[in-house]
Amino acid sequence: NSMGTLVAARALQGIGGAMMVPVGWLVILRTIPRSELVGALAWLTIPALLGPVLGPPVGGFITTYFKWRWIFWINLPMACLGLVLATLFIPNVRGETVSRFDYLGFALSGIGLAGLVSASAALDASGIPLWIVLILFLLGSVSVILYLSHARRVESPILDLQLLRFPTFRAGVTGGSLFRIGVGAMPLLLPLQLQLGFGMTPLHSGLVTFVTAIGAIGMKTATGRILKRFGFRTVLMFNAIISGAMIASPAFFTKATPIGVMLTVLFVGGFFRSLQFTCINAISFAEVDQPQMSQATSFTSVCQQIALSLGITVGASMLQLSLAIRHSETLRVSDFVLPFLVVGFIAAVSFVSFARLAKDAGEEVAGRKRLGSAAVAVANGRS
DSSP states (O other): OOHHHHHHHHHHHHHHHHHHHHHHHHHHHHHSOGGGHHHHHHHHTHHHHHHHHHHHHHHHHHHHHSOTTHHHHTHHHHHHHHHHHHHHHOOOOOOSSOOOOOHHHHHHHHHHHHHHHHHHHHTTOTTOOHHHHHHHHHHHHHHHHHHHHHHTTSSSOSSOGGGGGSHHHHHHHHHHHHHHHHHHHHHHHHHHIIIIITOOOHHHHHHHHTHHHHHHHHHHHHHHHHHHHHOHHHHHHHHHHHHHHHHHGGGGOOTTSOHHHHHHHHHHHHHHHHHHHHHHHHHHTSSOOGGGHHHHHHHHHHHHHHHHHHHHHHHHHHHHHHHHHHTOSSOOGGGGHHHHHHHHHHHHHTHHHHHTSOTTTTHHHHTOOOOOHHHHHHHHHHO
16 A cells, blocks of 8 residues: 555565576476477567566556456466466476575675666656665675675575676677667557557557567467578577667657557567567577576576666666656657667667677577588488
8 A cells, every 4th residue: 555565565576476487497498408499488488578568458458447456466366377287287397416505695696686776777766865876876786796706706606607608698698688678668668658649548558569479479480490591690680680670660650650550560579579589598598508507597587687677767767868858747759769769779789799609609409500420420321
């Protein structure tokens, strides 16, 4: 019944979600052969893509015809269904060795990252004094610096920075984070544009954004063939630019834009965004060995959540800047031009990270790795 209660409940929800994501990834990575990873991840990324686009129409329907609290109550039957399905179908996958939990690293990294993200979000929040923002930033910065020193001295840090020595993992983290900043802003900017700018109802705007999910699902059957034909580096480089352009494209929507044009742009955007997500997720683990998979999934999960949060912060900041330029407090259609262009540009800049990959990066995962001469000779001898 208060803002503090809502924030605390959302924090608790975030803790649960933060545990679910890396565990789900780990089950897939430890049970699926590396050569079949792209196909498995193509389907695994669907829920992550469906959530942001299914949320608006479902939430719009609930708030239009029921009470807003049911947006949260609906999670209970979904959680029960997930519990039953996990019990029936998920194997009890365990690591060969269990390392000692890094309590100090957990505290330092948690305080540091939470402080920095909170400070960036608080910059746009009205009513929060600047001294609180500075304290959060200082606390976060000091904690991160202390963690970097701590991580070099322990055998199994909670976030293993040594994983960044793998070029594919490094590209997946850096390029993937930039790309997710752009994607993370979309669930904030697009519904606001459609509802406040174009006057659509929550349900109507949700149905418009839903076509993104259709495009995302449509890409899943083609991802493997595209990667096998062009390879990770080429796909990630050029698709970063294409996806960035599609993220920026709603900046040119006006009240006169036909709904069919909007639907087509969002459908195509979902198509290419889905391809990029699958490629980023797959290339991140191309060189990681099984014993390090647990640390790798935790690392990528943290980076993903931070990037998505920063996406919302960047989108909100650009909206505030647009209002400040006009000296107004009321949003209108023209205020969304700058935010969409900025987040689209940030997503496209991920091109730089992917351009540094070797031309044959992730060949085995993409299904393009050919047999060596010795292996060919053995195969011919058997035939």
